[in-house]
Amino acid sequence: MTETMPDSAVIREAVRLACRAPSLHNSQPWHWVAEGPALHLFADLTRVMTAADPEGREIYLSCGAALDHLTVAMAASGWHANVHRFPDADNPLHVATVDFHSSAMATTEDVGARASAIGRRRTDRRPFMPPADWPEFETYLRQTVIPYQVMFDVVLDHARPSLANASRLTEAIREYDPSYTAELGWWTSPSDTGDGIPRSALTSAVVAGHVDVGRTFPASKAGNGGEHVDFDRSRIVVLSTHHEDARLDVLRCGEALSSVLLECTAAGLATCTLTHMTELAQSREIVRELTGQRGTPQLLIRIGRAPVADEEPAATPRKPLSEVFEVRPSPGRGAST
Numbered sequence: 001m002t003e004t005m006p007d008s009a010v011i012r013e014a015v016r017l018a019c020r021a022p023s024l025h026n027s028q029p030w031h032w033v034a035e036g037p038a039l040h041l042f043a044d045l046t047r048v049m050t051a052a053d054p055e056g057r058e059i060y061l062s063c064g065a066a067l068d069h070l071t072v073a074m075a076a077s078g079w080h081a082n083v084h085r086f087p088d089a090d091n092p093l094h095v096a097t098v099d100f101h102s103s104a105m106a107t108t109e110d111v112g113a114r115a116s117a118i119g120r121r122r123t124d125r126r127p128f129m130p131p132a133d134w135p136e137f138e139t140y141l142r143q144t145v146i147p148y149q150v151m152f153d154v155v156l157d158h159a160r161p162s163l164a165n166a167s168r169l170t171e172a173i174r175e176y177d178p179s180y181t182a183e184l185g186w187w188t189s190p191s192d193t194g195d196g197i198p199r200s201a202l203t204s205a206v207v208a209g210h211v212d213v214g215r216t217f218p219a220s221k222a223g224n225g226g227e228h229v230d231f232d233r234s235r236i237v238v239l240s241t242h243h244e245d246a247r248l249d250v251l252r253c254g255e256a257l258s259s260v261l262l263e264c265t266a267a268g269l270a271t272c273t274l275t276h277m278t279e280l281a282q283s284r285e286i287v288r289e290l291t292g293q294r295g296t297p298q299l300l301i302r303i304g305r306a307p308v309a310d311e312e313p314a315a316t317p318r319k320p321l322s323e324v325f326e327v328r329p330s331p332g333r334g335a336s337t
């Protein structure tokens with residue numbers, strides 16, 4: 001091993017942490033290949049939700065989140081990641097090639113806090129209490145996303161009813177879409193394959209009814225708290241891209257999502273990513289109008305204090321690493337798993 005090539009165990013652990021990233025319906029649409037000094041990230045198109053996300057835009061949001069998780073995990077181990085996004089103009093599935101150089105500067109206090117947040121972060125679908133010290137934290141989050149070149153907006157209180165309308169509109173349209181309903185049912189059915197959303201990560205119908213902007217999921221029978229918070233008082237951040245749905249911009253938006261989620265988790269705040277309102281043109285237009293921007297809204301994030309701070313939702317499972325990560329022999333060498 002040279003100084004430009006981390007130990008295979010370091011890469012392996014960083015990929016494992018990267019795979020803790022959020023993804024649409026926990027579809028984990030990524031495949032990692034370590035080859036020589038480089039690590040490659042590929043999008044897995046077999047995981048596209050053809051009803052919810054026919055263009056596969058959310059595949060790139062999810063891959064972006066995983067890519068950012070990876071760079072954080074590597075930085076926490078003392079490795080700076082050089083990321084080349086879409087290195088092969090002829091292959092849109094080749095999302096990134098990453099190589100590394102060791103750097104004491106990589107492991108800052110902030111990076112350490114984000115890395116340790118990876119294992120604690122959960123998508124929490126319960127109603128939230130308002131975050132404490134929001135104005136200062138909002139300013140901090142705005143600064144956090146500057147490197148990702150996304151637009152960051154916060155839904156104003158008086159615009160919240162319009163956002164709730166956008167959410168209801170989406171769900172009303174989809175109620176009569178059998179493909180969407182079947183797809184959602186499939187991804188939320190109990191499975192032992194390590195993908196999809198387990199019922200334990202969903203809320204009861206009563207609790208879901210206290211969140212006016214949530215995606216409608218099949219109700220979980222077991223309550224997981226939140227009954228006493230009668231309506232959601234979260235702050236809602238919208239991340240938008242400058243150039244509509246350009247692949248690179250969407251990927252970077254997924255990276256920014258990771259960054260916001262990890263910062264919130266590190267600060268003790270609960271989060272829930274929302275994309276149902278950006279999947280349909282009608283509701284997406286409402287969100288765009290609410291942000292007052294010319295950008296293209298990609299996703300929303302509810303941020304707040306969990307209703308019961310010490311009762312986090314359980315971690316959702318992930319596919320075994322062996323299914324999403326492979327080590328290929330570098331030219332002229334044998335494989336080194």
Ligand SMILES: Cc1cc2nc3c(=O)[nH]c(=O)nc-3n(C[C@H](O)[C@H](O)[C@H](O)COP(=O)(O)O)c2cc1C
Nearest residue numbers: 022023024025026061122123215273274275276316
């Ligand atoms: C692109 C994207 C879209 C998502 N959309 C939603 C959504 O609309 N509603 C929701 O409750 N969760 C949404 N999630 C969260 C996923 O369901 C969640 O990340 C996944 O089930 C894994 O669970 P975890 O985040 O707790 O690890 C989304 C996540 C991503 C990355």
